[in-house]
Amino acid sequence: MRQWILAGLAALLPVAAAAQDSRLQRMDSLDAGRQWEAVGRLDVNGEGFCTGALIAPDLVLTAAHCLYDSRTKERIDPATIEFLAGWRNGRASAYRSVRRAVEHPSYVYDGELSTDRVRNDIALLQLQRPIRNTTVKPFETDERPRKGGSIGVVSYAHDRSEAPSLQEVCAVMARQQGVLVMSCDVDFGSSGAPVFSFEGDVPRIVSVVSAKAEVSGERVSLGSALAEELTLLQAQLTGVATGGRLPPGVGRVKVGEGRSSSGAKFISQ
Structure with missing residues (x-):
C-alpha cells in the first residue's frame, strides 16, 4: 500500500x-496481460494505491492494512476505494467502487510487525456491482x-x-x-x-x-495465510450484509472497541 x-x-x-x-x-499490452485482467489497482482515498485480485464477480482479495490510513491509523471509508481491473496506461477493463470491506477478525493495524499481524493481513472488498466481463475472469x-x-x-x-x-x-x-x-x-x-x-x-x-x-x-x-482465513472472511462479509449472526469465532473488527485477550479489536455480536 x-x-x-x-x-x-x-x-x-x-x-x-x-x-x-x-x-x-x-x-503494457492487452495481449501480454490478457490472462491477468482480474488483477487490478486499488485506488485508496485518492492518496495511494494497493493491488487486489478478483476472486468472484463482486469480491476483491487484498491486504487488510490497505483499509487503513497510515498517518491517522483510522479505518478508511470503503466508499473512497475504487477497483481498476486490468489497469494499464490510463485505462481499465472495468471500474468499480467498493460497497463494503471486511478484514480478518484478528487483524490489528496499530500493532508492531509480527507473525500474527502478517498472517492475518487479508481483506475482502465487496464491489457495488459485479464485474460481468468475459475478459475479466475471477481467479x-x-x-x-x-x-x-x-x-x-x-x-x-x-x-x-x-x-x-x-x-x-x-x-x-x-x-x-x-x-x-x-x-x-x-x-x-x-x-x-x-x-x-x-x-x-x-x-x-x-x-x-x-x-x-x-x-x-x-x-x-x-x-x-489464506485457506481457512478466507472462509472466515466470506462468512464475516455475509454476516455484515445480512445483519445476521456469524459463525462461532468470527467477529466484526472495528477500531475503537474493546480488545480481546489476543489483542484484536471486536464489536460485540
Missing part, C-alpha cells in the same frame, strides 16, 4: 535458499504452497503504477506460523498483490503479499 514495513525478522530463520527467480515483466484460490515450491506474483508498485508486472518464478523460502517467506520482488504499492501457484491447469491464488522485510540481510517478501 502507501507505506510498507521493513524489519529484521529473526524469528523466521532459518530460511532456505531461493531458486533462480525470473525478472519482473511489465505487461480460483487454493491451499498454501509447500516450502521450496515455485510461485509467481502479479503486482503494481510505486515505480510501475501504470501497468501490472508479472514475476512468473519466485520461491517459497520458508513457512513459519502461517506466514510465507518468499523471494518475490515487491515494493511500495504491491500490498495485497495475489501470489499464484501454477500447479494444475490454471493459476490459483495461494497467498496475499503483506510486507517486505529483511532476513539475515536478505530482502524478502511476506505473504499472509
Whole structure:
C-alpha cells in the first residue's frame, strides 16, 4: 500500500535458499496481460494505491492494512476505494467502487510487525456491482504452497503504477506460523498483490503479499495465510450484509472497541 514495513525478522530463520527467480515483466499490452485482467489497482482515498485480485464477480482479495490510513491509523471509508481491473496506461477493463470491506477478525493495524499481524493481513472488498466481463475472469484460490515450491506474483508498485508486472518464478523460502517467506520482488504499492501457484491447469491464488522485510540481510517478501482465513472472511462479509449472526469465532473488527485477550479489536455480536 502507501507505506510498507521493513524489519529484521529473526524469528523466521532459518530460511532456505531461493531458486533462480525470473525478472519482473511489465505487461503494457492487452495481449501480454490478457490472462491477468482480474488483477487490478486499488485506488485508496485518492492518496495511494494497493493491488487486489478478483476472486468472484463482486469480491476483491487484498491486504487488510490497505483499509487503513497510515498517518491517522483510522479505518478508511470503503466508499473512497475504487477497483481498476486490468489497469494499464490510463485505462481499465472495468471500474468499480467498493460497497463494503471486511478484514480478518484478528487483524490489528496499530500493532508492531509480527507473525500474527502478517498472517492475518487479508481483506475482502465487496464491489457495488459485479464485474460481468468475459475478459475479466475471477481467479480460483487454493491451499498454501509447500516450502521450496515455485510461485509467481502479479503486482503494481510505486515505480510501475501504470501497468501490472508479472514475476512468473519466485520461491517459497520458508513457512513459519502461517506466514510465507518468499523471494518475490515487491515494493511500495504491491500490498495485497495475489501470489499464484501454477500447479494444475490454471493459476490459483495461494497467498496475499503483506510486507517486505529483511532476513539475515536478505530482502524478502511476506505473504499472509489464506485457506481457512478466507472462509472466515466470506462468512464475516455475509454476516455484515445480512445483519445476521456469524459463525462461532468470527467477529466484526472495528477500531475503537474493546480488545480481546489476543489483542484484536471486536464489536460485540
